[in-house]
Every structure is written in C-alpha cells, then in structure tokens.
Amino acid sequence: MAADVLRALPQDVADSALESMEAAAEVAPLMAYEDDGAVGLMTPEFIAIHETVTVSQAMSFIRTWAEEYGAANISQVFLVDNDGVVTGTASLSQLVLARPFHDVSLIMNRDVISVATGTDQKEVARIMKRHDIHRLPVVDDANRIVDMVVIDDIIDVFEHEATEDMFRMIGVDQGERALGPFWRSVRSRLPWLCVNLATAIAAGLVITLYQSTMIQAVALAAFLPVIAGQGGIAGTQTLTLIVRSIALGELATGNAKRLLLKEAGLGLIHGIVVGLLVAGIAFAWKGNPWLALVVGLAMTANMMVAGVSGVLVPLGLRALKIDPGLASAVAVTTATDVIGFLIYLGLATLMITLIVG
Amino acid sequence: MAADVLRALPQDVADSALESMEAAAEVAPLMAYEDDGAVGLMTPEFIAIHETVTVSQAMSFIRTWAEEYGAANISQVFLVDNDGVVTGTASLSQLVLARPFHDVSLIMNRDVISVATGTDQKEVARIMKRHDIHRLPVVDDANRIVDMVVIDDIIDVFEHEATEDMFRMIGVDQGERALGPFWRSVRSRLPWLCVNLATAIAAGLVITLYQSTMIQAVALAAFLPVIAGQGGIAGTQTLTLIVRSIALGELATGNAKRLLLKEAGLGLIHGIVVGLLVAGIAFAWKGNPWLALVVGLAMTANMMVAGVSGVLVPLGLRALKIDPGLASAVAVTTATDVIGFLIYLGLATLMITLIVG
Numbered sequence: 001m002a003a004d005v006l007r008a009l010p011q012d013v014a015d016s017a018l019e020s021m022e023a024a025a026e027v028a029p030l031m032a033y034e035d036d037g038a039v040g041l042m043t044p045e046f047i048a049i050h051e052t053v054t055v056s057q058a059m060s061f062i063r064t065w066a067e068e069y070g071a072a073n074i075s076q077v078f079l080v081d082n083d084g085v086v087t088g089t090a091s092l093s094q095l096v097l098a099r100p101f102h103d104v105s106l107i108m109n110r111d112v113i114s115v116a117t118g119t120d121q122k123e124v125a126r127i128m129k130r131h132d133i134h135r136l137p138v139v140d141d142a143n144r145i146v147d148m149v150v151i152d153d154i155i156d157v158f159e160h161e162a163t164e165d166m167f168r169m170i171g172v173d174q175g176e177r178a179l180g181p182f183w184r185s186v187r188s189r190l191p192w193l194c195v196n197l198a199t200a201i202a203a204g205l206v207i208t209l210y211q212s213t214m215i216q217a218v219a220l221a222a223f224l225p226v227i228a229g230q231g232g233i234a235g236t237q238t239l240t241l242i243v244r245s246i247a248l249g250e251l252a253t254g255n256a257k258r259l260l261l262k263e264a265g266l267g268l269i270h271g272i273v274v275g276l277l278v279a280g281i282a283f284a285w286k287g288n289p290w291l292a293l294v295v296g297l298a299m300t301a302n303m304m305v306a307g308v309s310g311v312l313v314p315l316g317l318r319a320l321k322i323d324p325g326l327a328s329a330v331a332v333t334t335a336t337d338v339i340g341f342l343i344y345l346g347l348a349t350l351m352i353t354l355i356v357g
Numbered sequence: 358m359a360a361d362v363l364r365a366l367p368q369d370v371a372d373s374a375l376e377s378m379e380a381a382a383e384v385a386p387l388m389a390y391e392d393d394g395a396v397g398l399m400t401p402e403f404i405a406i407h408e409t410v411t412v413s414q415a416m417s418f419i420r421t422w423a424e425e426y427g428a429a430n431i432s433q434v435f436l437v438d439n440d441g442v443v444t445g446t447a448s449l450s451q452l453v454l455a456r457p458f459h460d461v462s463l464i465m466n467r468d469v470i471s472v473a474t475g476t477d478q479k480e481v482a483r484i485m486k487r488h489d490i491h492r493l494p495v496v497d498d499a500n501r502i503v504d505m506v507v508i509d510d511i512i513d514v515f516e517h518e519a520t521e522d523m524f525r526m527i528g529v530d531q532g533e534r535a536l537g538p539f540w541r542s543v544r545s546r547l548p549w550l551c552v553n554l555a556t557a558i559a560a561g562l563v564i565t566l567y568q569s570t571m572i573q574a575v576a577l578a579a580f581l582p583v584i585a586g587q588g589g590i591a592g593t594q595t596l597t598l599i600v601r602s603i604a605l606g607e608l609a610t611g612n613a614k615r616l617l618l619k620e621a622g623l624g625l626i627h628g629i630v631v632g633l634l635v636a637g638i639a640f641a642w643k644g645n646p647w648l649a650l651v652v653g654l655a656m657t658a659n660m661m662v663a664g665v666s667g668v669l670v671p672l673g674l675r676a677l678k679i680d681p682g683l684a685s686a687v688a689v690t691t692a693t694d695v696i697g698f699l700i701y702l703g704l705a706t707l708m709i710t711l712i713v714g
Contacts, residue, residue, distance in 0.1 A: 059453070066454050074450040075432045092449050093431040096416070097423050132509050134491065151508055152489055155515055162519025163601050170590065170597050178602035179612060185623055189594050193587065193631055200586035201638060204579040215575050218568055222561040224581055225694050229557035230550065232589065233687060237529050237546050244520050245535035255536060266542050274550055281558060330590060337582050 046137070046148040049104065051079040051087050056100035062092070076135055079108050084144035086112050086137055114139045117146060124149055125157040126249065165247050168325040169239070171195070192327050199334035203228070203341055210345035217355050219286050220348050223278070223295045227344050230274060231302040231336030238263050238310025239332050243325040246314060253318075260311050267307030271300030290354040298344035302336055305343075309335035403494070403505040406461065408436040408444050413457035415447070433492055436465050441501040443469050443494055471496045474503060481506055482514040483606070522604050525682040526596070528552070549684050556691035560585070563695055567702035574712050576643050577705050580635070580652045584701050587631060588659040588693030595620050595667025596689050600682040603671060610675075617668050624664030628657030647711040655701035659693055662700075666692035 047065055049058050062074060077095070079088040088108035098107045114137040115124055128136050128151060138147040164174040171192025176185055207214070207224070214220055242259070245251040251259070279296030283289055313331045314324035348355060404422055406415050419431060434452070436445040445465035455464045471494040472481055485493050491508040521531040528549025533542055564571065564581070571577055599616070602608040608616070636653030640646055670688045671681035705712060 062450075063454060066450065073432075073448055075430075075448075091430055091432075092453065093419075093423065096449065096453055097420060129509075129512055134508070151491070151512075152486075155486055155508075155512060158512055158515045159519065159605065162516065162523070163605070166519070166523050166597050166601055170593050172594050172598055176598060178598050178608055178616060179619070182619060182622065185619070186626055189591070189623070190627055190630060192594075193591055193627055194634065196587060196590045197583070197631055197634060200583040201635075203582035203586065207582065208576070208579045211575055211578070214578055215572075218572050218575070219565070221568070221571055221578050221581070222565045224578070225560035225564065225585055225698070226554070226557040228582055228585065229560065229690065229694060230553060232690070233527065233553045234546070234550060236527050236686070237549075240523050240527050241529055241533060241535050244523055248516065248520070251535055259535060262536070262539060262542070265539065266546070269543055270547055270550055273547060274554055277551065277554060278558075329593070333586065333589070337586060341582070 046135070046145070047074065047077040048080045048084075048086075048145055049077050051081055051105055051108065053104055054100065055095055055098045055102050055104055055107070058090070058095055058104050059100070062095070078112075078137060078145055079104060080145065083142065086114060086139060086143065086145045088112055112137065114143075114145070115149070116141070121157045122161055125154045125161070128154050129158075161247065165243055165325050168323060168327070169243055169329045171327045171330060192330060195327065196330045196334075199330060200337070202334065203337035206338055206341040206345065210341075210349055213345055213349045213352055216352055217291070217348065219288070219291060220294075220345070220355075222286075223282065223298075223344070224341065226278060226295070227298055227302055227340045228337045230278075230299060231306045231340045232333040234267065234270060234303050235306035235310045235332040235336045236329055238266075238307050239314060239328055242311060242314045243328060246318060246324050256311070256315050259315075260308065263307035263311045264304055265307075267304035268300070270307075271303030274303060275300035288355060290351055290357075291348075294344065294347045294351055294355065298340065298347055301343045302340035305339045306332070306336050309339075403492070403502070404431065404434040405437045405441075405443075405502055406434050408438055408462055408465070410461055411457065412452055412455045412459050412461055412464070415452055415461050416457070419449070419452070435469075435494060435502055436461060437502065440499065443471060443496060443500065443502045445469055469494065471500075471502070472506070473498070478514045479518055482511045482518070485511050486515075518604065522600055522682050525680060525684070526600060526686045528684045528687060549687060552684065553687045553691075556687060557694070559691065560694035560698055563698040563702065567698075567706055570702055570706045570709055573709055574648070574705065576645065576648060577651075577702070577712075579643075580639065580655075580701070581698065583635060584652070584655055584659055584697045585690075585694045587635075587656060588663045588697045589690040591624065591627060591660050592663035592667045592689040592693045593686055595623075595664050596671060596685055599668060599671045600685060603675060603681050613668070613672050616672075617665065620664035620668045621661055622664075624661035625657070627664075628660030631660060632657035645712060647708055647714075648705075651701065651704045651708055651712065655697065655704055658700045659697035662696045663689070663693050666696075 047062060049061055053061070058077065062077065066074060074092055076089055076091050078086050079090060081087050088105070088110045089112055090104055090108045094107050095104070113127065113131050113133060115127060117138055117140055119138075124136065128134075128149070134151040136149045137145045138149060140146050160174075167174050167176070171189065173188030176188040242251065275296040278299050279292040282295040283292035286292070309332050313328045313335070317326060317328060318324040404419065406418055410418070415434065419434065423431060431449055433446055433448050435443050436447060438444050445462075445467045446469055447461055447465045451464050452461070470484060470488050470490060472484060474495055474497055476495075481493065485491075485506070485508060493506045494502045495504040495506060497503050517531075524531050524533065528546065530545030533545040599608065632653040635656050636649040639652045640649035643649070666689050670685045670692070674683060674685065675681040
C-alpha cells in the first residue's frame with residue numbers, strides 16, 4: 001500500500017515519505033506479538049495522502065487505491081507531511097462536496113487524535129468512545145502513521161474489559177472460558193481458593209476465640225451463617241458497584257469520602273431493617289429476647305462493616321496502584337466474616353449471663 | 358428531512374413516499390418514550406434515496422442534502438421503493454467510484470439488515486456486532502425506514518450490558534450508580550438483602566438441626582465459616598464464568614451436560630486440594646484426626662456442590678426464561694451454605710463418637 005500512497009505524491013516528497021514508510025513497516029511486525037497494545041487491534045486498511053494535493057488529485061488517488069484494493073467502505077483519508085507525519089484528516093464526504101481545484105489543506109480537519117503504538121487497548125477504547133470516532137490512527141515515535149484501529153475491534157475490548165472486571169473480583173483468570181481446557185481452569189481458580197481458605201480460617205479462629213461463649217449458648221451458632229452471609233452479600237453489592245464505577249471512569253479520586261459516608265449510611269439503614277427482621281425471627285424462633293438483641297445489633301453493625309469495606313477495599317487497591325477489582329470479593333467477605341463474628345460473639349460474651357439467664 | 362428525500366424523487370413516486378414518510382413520522386414520536394427498544398438509540402441523520410435514480414442524480418441529491426444539513430460524515434445512503442420500503446444500501450465510496458450515468462440499482466447492496474422498531478437494545482447490539490455494520494436502519498411494520506442506529510450508541514449498550522450482568526448477579530438494580538441518590542440505592546439493594554436473609558436463615562436451621570452434635574463437639578463451629586466461605590467463593594467463580602459466557606453468546610444449550618461434568622470435575626480436584634489443606638490445618642489446630650477427616654471430606658463434597666450449583670442455577674434460570682444472572686449469587690451461596698452444612702454436620706453426627714472419643 002505504501003507504494004500507492006507514493007504514487008499520488010510528487011517525486012521529491014515521495015522519496016522522503018518512502019523512507020518514513022519503510023521505517024514504519026519495520027515497526028509494525030515487531031509489535032504484532034504484543035497482546036495488550038494497540039498493535040493487536042491494527043488493520044492495514046487506511047489511505048494516507050500528502051497534504052499538499054488538490055481535492056481532485058486526492059479523489060483520483062482514492063479511485064486508484066480503490067481499483068487496487070476494491071474498498072467499498074472508504075470513509076476517511078489521512079493527510080501526511082513530507083516526513084509521513086499525520087497532519088490532518090478528511091472524510092470522503094468532505095472531499096466529494098468540496099470544489100475539485102481546492103487544496104485538501106483548505107478542507108482538512110487538523111485536530112487529529114492518534115495513539116502511540118503499544119497503547120493499552122482499554123485506553124484506545126476510551127479515547128475512541130470519548131471522541132466519538134470510528135477510526136483512530138496509530139503513530140510511531142516520530143508521529144508517523146503506522147496503522148489504524150477501527151471501532152469494530154473496540155467493541156470486543158469493551159465486552160472483554162467488563163468480563164475481566166467480573167472475573168478478577170472473584171479470582172478467575174481473565175482468559176478462562178466456560179468450556180475451555182480443564183487444567184487451565186484449575187490454574188485459574190485454585191490459587192484464589194487457597195487465599196480464601198486462609199481468610200476463612202481467620203473467621204474460624206474468631207469462633208474458636210469465643211468457644212466458651214458458644215458452649216454456654218449453642219443457639220448462637222445458628223446465626224453465624226446469617227451474620228456472615230448478609231455481610232458478604234451486602235459488601236459484594238457495594239464492591240461491585242464501585243469496581244464497575246471505577247472501570248467506567250465515573251469515580252474521581254476526590255469522591256472517596258462522599259462515597260464512604262453514603263455506603264456507611266446505607267449500611268446503617270439496611271442494617272436497621274435487616275437487623276429488626278432477624279431479631280424478630282430470632283425471638284420467634286429461640287424465644288430469647290437477649291439473643292434476639294445481640295443478633296439484631298450485630299447484624300446492623302456488620303451491614304455497616306460491609307458498606308465501609310466494600311468502599312475501602314477497591315479504593316485502597318487503587319491507591320496502591322493495584323487493580324481495584326483484584327480478588328476484592330475475597331477481601332470484602334473476609335472483612336465481613338471476621339469483623340462480623342467479632343462483633344456478634346463479642347456482644348454475646350458481654351451479655352452471656354442475660355442470654356443464658 | 359422527508360421533504361429533502363422527496364425533492365430527489367419523481368413527482369408520482371414522491372406522493373406515495375410522502376404518505377409513507379408521514380406514517381413513519383407518526384410512529385417515531387410514539388416510540389421515543391420506550392426505554393429499552395431501538396427507538397431509544399435513534400438518530401435522525403440518514404439519507405434515503407429512491408432506488409430508480411442514477412448515480413449522478415444520487416450524488417446531486419447528496420450535495421443538496423449536505424448543503425442543508427452540513428453533514429461531514431455521510432458514509433452511506435439507503436435506497437427505498439415507492440412505498441418507502443428499504444430495498445438496498447450504497448456507500449458513498451461506491452457512488453463516488455461508480456459511473457455517473459449508471460442506475461444506483463446496479464451498484465446497490467440488496468442485503469439490507471434492519472431491525473423492527475421496539476427491538477431490544479441488546480439484540481440490536483448483537484446484530485451490529487455479528488454483521489460488522491456501523492449503521493442499522495430501524496423499520497416499521499410495513500418495512501419502511503423510520504430511523505437509524507449508529508454504532509456509537511451500541512458501545513454504550515455493550516458497556517452497560519456487562520455492568521447489568523454484574524449487578525444482577527448480586528442483586529443490585531441496573532440503574533444504580535455509586536454516587537447516585539441515597540434512597541435509590543436502598544430501593545435497589547434492600548429487596549435482595551431480605552431475600553438473602555431468608556436463605557441465610559435456612560443455613561441457620563441446618564445448624565440448629567444438628568445442635569446436639571455441636572454441643573458435643575463445639576470445635577466443629579470453627580469450620581462452619583470455612584466450609585461455607587470456600588463453597589460460596591468457588592460457586593461464585595463457576596457462576597460468574599457461566600453467566601458471562603451466556604451473555605457473550607458463547608454457550609449453546611446443548612453444552613449443559615459437558616459443562617456440568619467439567620465443573621463437577623473441577624469441584625472434585627479443587628475439593629481434594631483444599632480438603633487436604635483444611636484437614637491438615639484442622640489436625641494441626643485441634644489435634645483431632647476424626648474432626649480433620651470430617652472437615653476435609655465435607656470440604657471436598659461442598660466444592661463439588663459449588664461447581665454443580667454454579668452451573669445449574671444460571672442454566673436453570675435460562676431454561677425458565679428468566680435472566681440467567683438474576684440474583685444467582687444469592688441462590689448459589691444458599692446452596693453451598695445449606696448443603697455444605699448438611700454434609701459437614703451430617704458427617705460429624707455419624708462420626709460423633711469417634712470425634713469426641
């Protein structure tokens with residue numbers, strides 16, 4: 001294709017451009033092996049035209065290009081200077097509607113948005129979305145166009161980015177597929193299951209710590225999964241919302257305090273409602289008002305723990321420059337289990353004479 | 358705009374087309390209130406040209422249209438018959454490269470993919486992605502073009518669809534935002550917290566069922582959160598993978614059996630590894646080989662329960678024509694809690710004399 005670009009350029013310009021194009025051609029194959037850079041999205045179909053030609057010369061070049069490549073969907077051309085640096089774009093409709101004897105420089109759009117080779121896919125996707133563009137040139141260090149990202153590829157990026165977010169939260173490798181290889185799945189999930197085991201043991205330690213309380217009032221055991229389960233679900237609700245908001249770029253760093261207050265408040269409201277419900281159930285079931293009080297209070301407190309940890313875990317990970325979603329569900333459920341049990345069994349220990357009395 | 362379309366048509370055709378366009382114009386505003394249909398994505402910018410004109414007539418109409426609307430990004434025109442029915446498309450590049458005296462019918466693409474008004478956004482997104490198209494006409498019952506979906510809107514659909522999947526799994530309303538209104542969040546999350554409460558109580562009932570076993574060996578209590586926590590995380594791993602695979606259209610209905618076998622097998626492998634680990638920890642900690650055996654066996658079994666329920670819940674919901682993600686995390690963690698405790702405390706009851714002996 002480089003040859004065709006040059007055919008439309010004056011000879012002296014062509015020589016210089018040829019040099020740049022060759023340099024660019026050297027860069028492209030090298031990059032094709034990278035996985036996460038813009039190079040992985042490249043399609044070789046673009047038209048680059050020298051900025052000094054007229055509209056009529058540009059149109060005739062487009063005809064020549066189309067005869068060679070049969071492109072039925074040419075919508076835009078890139079304009080380059082002597083060094084192969086992109087200086088502007090022109091849409092086919094602009095060229096068709098312009099006067100043939102005008103210079104393309106009169107109609108071209110000079111605000112060219114481009115990305116460097118090796119730019120992260122997600123960043124590329126975000127730029128295309130923000131600027132509402134369907135084609136984004138990829139340029140090398142010298143600002144020479146080397147390839148093109150088209151919007152079709154970007155849709156896949158958005159789909160996979162969201163999938164990755166979900167997988168990472170729960171400790172599933174981003175490349176794992178439902179019907180993929182068996183041992184790939186083992187490698188993907190087993191490490192996080194082992195991490196979770198360590199954290200679950202921590203919750204077990206808390207129970208052991210209060211073993212004498214449990215022996216005195218074994219009815220307490222029935223509410224362990226209730227306190228832990230509610231805290232886990234509530235914490236994961238908050239967490240999911242925040243991980244996704246960060247991914248969609250909806251959450252500025254300065255909002256941390258407001259977010260924390262909101263989620264603590266929600267935890268309080270949810271905790272009061274669920275706490276009253278579970279206290280009622282506990283009283284009706286076990287007939288012990290003090291047990292009901294302890295269960296209700298612990299529930300309310302743990303719902304607040306859930307809200308706060310659902311905010312602090314992802315924001316903390318982000319502050320540490322770690323992916324805010326990374327196995328965050330494991331961290332949040334650990335917090336709600338451990339702190340939830342400490343509050344529940346701690347309160348029960350304080351009120352044990354009332355409970356068993 | 359209808360007037361401009363008609364200016365390019367012969368008078369007799371124009372009268373008939375005018376009628377259809379008026380009918381179409383009646384349809385559009387009615388639909389603008391729907392939330393999830395294609396109408397919500399409509400942009401009024403498209404060019405419809407009668408199929409019997411020549412390339413030169415079409416180009417001159419495009420120029421007239423562009424003078425009026427200043428469109429710098431015309432890339433495609435739609436060709437319509439006397440009734441306003443879309444019969445084909447032609448890209449601007451095809452028109453530019455064709456001979457001016459040819460009929461557009463000679464160069465037009467007759468395979469027009471379109472969607473009916475009111476088509477679900479996700480279906481629209483999937484069609485555009487599958488066929489790699491940037492603009493999709495929306496047609497009414499009589500197959501008359503009434504509007505256009507452009508790919509830019511579709512990117513948002515993909516982003517939000519993935520977000521919705523994540524939110525639905527955990528019982529968060531799809532419209533909720535991290536910094537959105539407080540009471541909106543309460544309405545979004547509290548209902549599922551109450552559903553989860555009911556299911557957590559079920560797990561508590563299982564513990565009460567085995568209360569006499571617990572009294573005889575209170576050390577059993579320490580492993581309740583370990584059995585439940587591991588099952589919950591493992592089940593959610595499987596679930597997330599499958600919900601996402603269904604959403605991405607990677608999972609045909611016929612694959613259920615293969616998926617179930619794979620996840621049961623994974624549960625077994627993960628269960629053996631995690632079971633051995635936790636049995637070792639239990640033995641080192643409590644110094645009771647029978648307790649260690651019960652904990653290890655229950656862990657292995659519950660990891661299989663996690664794998665199987667992680668498959669059955671979303672596939673079951675899909676078979677019932679319910680969204681496969683709907684609060685599925687709540688359902689899966691309930692299964693792993695309830696069945697996990699039944700297995701763990703059931704085994705402990707069978708072996709209680711050995712454990713306390």
